[in-house]
Amino acid sequence: MPLELIKEVNGVPEFEPLSKFHKVDFRSLQPGCDYSKKYIQGKLSCVSSLTYGGNRTPILKIGLQEQENSNSEITINVLFFGKLAKDCAKVFYEGDTIAVAGFIVLSSSSSASRDGEHCLFLKAFEDFKSTVYVYVKSVIDFSTQSMSLVPATRYVYTPLNELKSGMIVNVYGVVKFFKPPYLSKGTDYCSVVTIVDQTNAKLTCLLFSGNYEALPMIYKNGDIVRFHRLKV
Known part of the structure; x- marks a missing residue:
């Protein structure tokens, strides 16, 4: 399925769907490389409203922040197209952890903008066999969550x-x-x-x-x- 929800219990996924893919970090992404068998993972820092391009093709833009290094503030832009964009727009929430497997790097720059967002765009769509994994927490483990002065909405889902x-x-x-x-x-x-x-x-x-x-x-x-x- 192009979009899958992965249930987490105390921060541990019930199953690991990405074992057949190779994870890449944000800094190593560049145009021209083959990412059909690779994936990136991060936290949703922003989710734009669904828009429509040529031929009324749905487009969804998100900001994805790398989580591998807690001191890292690298954020990249990911564009979803078609049915995948419509499906993701229904389930994406800021703060969610997601992984994107199978994508194309559209553009890149070695320098970052002033707000820390790198000039990098990724394209994901069903024709390229892109798959998006959304990690859904069923139990909140506060021992692994960093505390913030700004309250964040966290949902616990009941089977x-x-x-x-x-x-x-x-x-x-x-x-x-x-x-x-x-x-x-x-x-x-x-x-x-x-x-x-x-x-x-x-x-x-x-x-x-x-x-x-x-x-x-x-x-x-x-x-x-x-x-x-x-x-x-």
């Missing part, structure tokens, strides 16, 4: 097979069924979504909002969605 009535939870999963937003008998819009996660448990969500655009825009079965502060 669907552990849900009980009355709980308020954060969940994620793959869409198995959905009904686009429609006007209910009242004044609100309503949408129905059924998701399944790695436990093979299903959850049907009934969503209401007075604002049509506030409801999740789902395009097809197989899309990946997250729900925060969902009441069971």
